Amino acid sequence: MVSIRFTDGSSRECNEGATFLEILKGHDKGILKKTVAVKVNGALYGLKEPLCASSAPVYVEPVPLETKEGLELCRHSAAHVMAQAVKSLYGGVKLAIGPAIEDGFYYDFDTDRPFTPEDLEKIEAKMKEIIKVDYPFTGESLSKDAALGLFKGMGEGYKEEIISELKGDSVSIYKQGDFIDLCRGPHLPSTGWIKAFKLLSSAGAYWRGSEKNRMLQRIYGTAFASKAALDEHIARMEEAKKRDHRKLGRELDLFTTSEDIGAGLVLWHPHGATVRRIIEDFWKAEHVNAMYDIVYTPHIAVVDLWKKSGHWDFYRENLFSPMDVEGQDYIVKPMNCPFHIQIYKSRLRSYRDLPVRYAELGTVYRYERSGVLHGLLRVRGFTQDDAHIFMTPDQLEGEIKGVLNFTLYILKAFGFNEFDIYLSTRPEKYVGSLDNWAKAEAALKAALESTGLPFSIDPGEGVFYGPKIDIKIKDVIGRSWQCSTIQVDFNLPERFDVTYRDEAGKESRPIMIHRALMGSLERFFGCLVEHYAGAFPTWLAPVQAVILTVTERNDAYAAEVYKTLKGRGIRAELDVRNEKLGFKIREGQLRKIPYQLVIGDKEMSEGKVAPRRRGGETLPAQTVEEFIEAVEAECVAGAAR
RNA sequence: GCCGGCGUAGCUCAGGGGUAGAGCAACUGAUUCGUAAUCAGUAGGUCGAGGGUUCAAUUCCCCCCGCCGGCUCCA
Numbered sequence: 001m002v003s004i005r006f007t008d009g010s011s012r013e014c015n016e017g018a019t020f021l022e023i024l025k026g027h028d029k030g031i032l033k034k035t036v037a038v039k040v041n042g043a044l045y046g047l048k049e050p051l052c053a054s055s056a057p058v059y060v061e062p063v064p065l066e067t068k069e070g071l072e073l074c075r076h077s078a079a080h081v082m083a084q085a086v087k088s089l090y091g092g093v094k095l096a097i098g099p100a101i102e103d104g105f106y107y108d109f110d111t112d113r114p115f116t117p118e119d120l121e122k123i124e125a126k127m128k129e130i131i132k133v134d135y136p137f138t139g140e141s142l143s144k145d146a147a148l149g150l151f152k153g154m155g156e157g158y159k160e161e162i163i164s165e166l167k168g169d170s171v172s173i174y175k176q177g178d179f180i181d182l183c184r185g186p187h188l189p190s191t192g193w194i195k196a197f198k199l200l201s202s203a204g205a206y207w208r209g210s211e212k213n214r215m216l217q218r219i220y221g222t223a224f225a226s227k228a229a230l231d232e233h234i235a236r237m238e239e240a241k242k243r244d245h246r247k248l249g250r251e252l253d254l255f256t257t258s259e260d261i262g263a264g265l266v267l268w269h270p271h272g273a274t275v276r277r278i279i280e281d282f283w284k285a286e287h288v289n290a291m292y293d294i295v296y297t298p299h300i301a302v303v304d305l306w307k308k309s310g311h312w313d314f315y316r317e318n319l320f321s322p323m324d325v326e327g328q329d330y331i332v333k334p335m336n337c338p339f340h341i342q343i344y345k346s347r348l349r350s351y352r353d354l355p356v357r358y359a360e361l362g363t364v365y366r367y368e369r370s371g372v373l374h375g376l377l378r379v380r381g382f383t384q385d386d387a388h389i390f391m392t393p394d395q396l397e398g399e400i401k402g403v404l405n406f407t408l409y410i411l412k413a414f415g416f417n418e419f420d421i422y423l424s425t426r427p428e429k430y431v432g433s434l435d436n437w438a439k440a441e442a443a444l445k446a447a448l449e450s451t452g453l454p455f456s457i458d459p460g461e462g463v464f465y466g467p468k469i470d471i472k473i474k475d476v477i478g479r480s481w482q483c484s485t486i487q488v489d490f491n492l493p494e495r496f497d498v499t500y501r502d503e504a505g506k507e508s509r510p511i512m513i514h515r516a517l518m519g520s521l522e523r524f525f526g527c528l529v530e531h532y533a534g535a536f537p538t539w540l541a542p543v544q545a546v547i548l549t550v551t552e553r554n555d556a557y558a559a560e561v562y563k564t565l566k567g568r569g570i571r572a573e574l575d576v577r578n579e580k581l582g583f584k585i586r587e588g589q590l591r592k593i594p595y596q597l598v599i600g601d602k603e604m605s606e607g608k609v610a611p612r613r614r615g616g617e618t619l620p621a622q623t624v625e626e627f628i629e630a631v632e633a634e635c636v637a638g639a640a641r
Numbered sequence: 642g643c644c645g646g647c648g649u650a651g652c653u654c655a656g657g658g659g660u661a662g663a664g665c666a667a668c669u670g671a672u673u674c675g676u677a678a679u680c681a682g683u684a685g686g687u688c689g690a691g692g693g694u695u696c697a698a699u700u701c702c703c704c705c706c707g708c709c710g711g712c713u714c715c716a
Binding site: 097098099100101102108114115116117158159162163165166171172173181182183184185201202203204205206207208209210211215216217218220246250251257258259262263369370371372373374548550551552553578579580581582583584585586587588589590596598600601602610612616618 | 642643644645646652672673674675676677678679689706707708709710711712713714715716
């Protein structure tokens, strides 16, 4: 007998060998119905697995379907069902891997013929049949040799490869119907437990993600606890689609790319450029405030500079080819750092000068392979909000703290209040002394701790030249965007022999940090567009107010109002087109302009305007002055958040 | 770069071996109107670029360019 304690406080005695399904009997039916697995002393087990002998009490926690672990298990089972369907429909298909992933699952198949959308429908239909038959998932343990023999006999070469790389002597396999797969498990009790799933897309994917390997065909799908939850997820995907910055970029006339210009190169249209200008002005003012010196540097430089920096060796495949200038090779810059270093080195520096903070909105060009380009998020020419800080070693922690707080302040100003923060530590290949690494990591950690924000540590994920902090921002609908990065660099100061004179008059090596808060203006802007779904807050909106006339009689007065607004720095437009008011309202609404100022005979006679907010709310008629003051107040509040 | 899909009017898209259509936008006219689409008319296309097959290609084939979804969240 094994003594079992449940998380609800109850306990009972069970025979060893009893399945968890049996053990849970007697539990509340409501709970039981939702339970898809159990956690036994913290480890996940399927409901049909037997209880092992134990002298100590065993803690059993039911895992409901709608939890993260429950869904993961369900999705993994769905991946198996999909594989079963594919194998029964298409001969000669070999299985690779089929894990549950965030928001769904996939399975990679080796097949000569890629899957079409029609195939997906067929597979989905087959899966429904399999689910209806309700095949039980049964797991068993095999010796490695036996498993190798089994999968070899089935012609499943990828499974053989996986088995031979697994540690331990035995592996587990799972079956449902005539389908057998190598699998760690656990699974749902049977296929019928899959309540709501959908296949989403197919795509090529290299075996183990390496281009050197054969390309497989991957099918993505997802599964949820209920049809309602699945529908909700699909609605979320549609919402994300609506917010797509590439779609909104065109609709709101913010930016375009053109094949006549070249892939990955962005044209900022007047409205997008206005938003960018406001971001840049804000950025500059805040940097001056935060004691940075703003600098400008060229777009091209002699290639030797990049040989010296190491970029030419480490980064070659991302650099554009050199151009010949009077017999000397130049390249467009992929980074700003060597230029800032040159400015630093233009004269002798004293410890009294430090820290030196150079900031630049520096436009850089990097060659990205055509397949990875993506809207504004992955481009070939972009502007970094870059800065390099040179400091003495004992200034490091204070500077990092300063940068970190500054970063959060700037990000919050743009409406981002949730962050995922990561500290990446020393990788296997690194430059610099262990001592310096330890100090720098400690300084980054201390700075992070001082913010009181949670962060996680990515061991070994630092860049070869130093540890770093990455900040991902979360947008309104919960998606993460990598923007900010703060990196310590032990490499470049050495390579460029950057020095300062310390208190003793001796030549010393400063520490350098690179940092970008928004990352690149292109990416950050794309992120902003999606965050706000194109409806920028008033302080950022390219057009803040559009003046709408009711009839021609109002034109002259409207023009006066327009002039007043422009004179006061409000970004206004005048719409005196011969259209009905409803038409103009609709258009202004679709353009997501924060305010529409209606002017008819009534407003004209009273010397007022009738504002209407973007959401549809009509404000009481007011004087132009009142409106201007309200907008000004709103903008100050917006930028200073 | 690789796999798959796509590229037709400014935009969204239909069509298909016999030199092309819709809606919206644009333009012209009428209308002077109060909070999400007034009516009528006109114009607009080397069907992404180049090559091939054919009596004939936008349609079929090849190649190039661009765009979209992917390319380890490891049994």
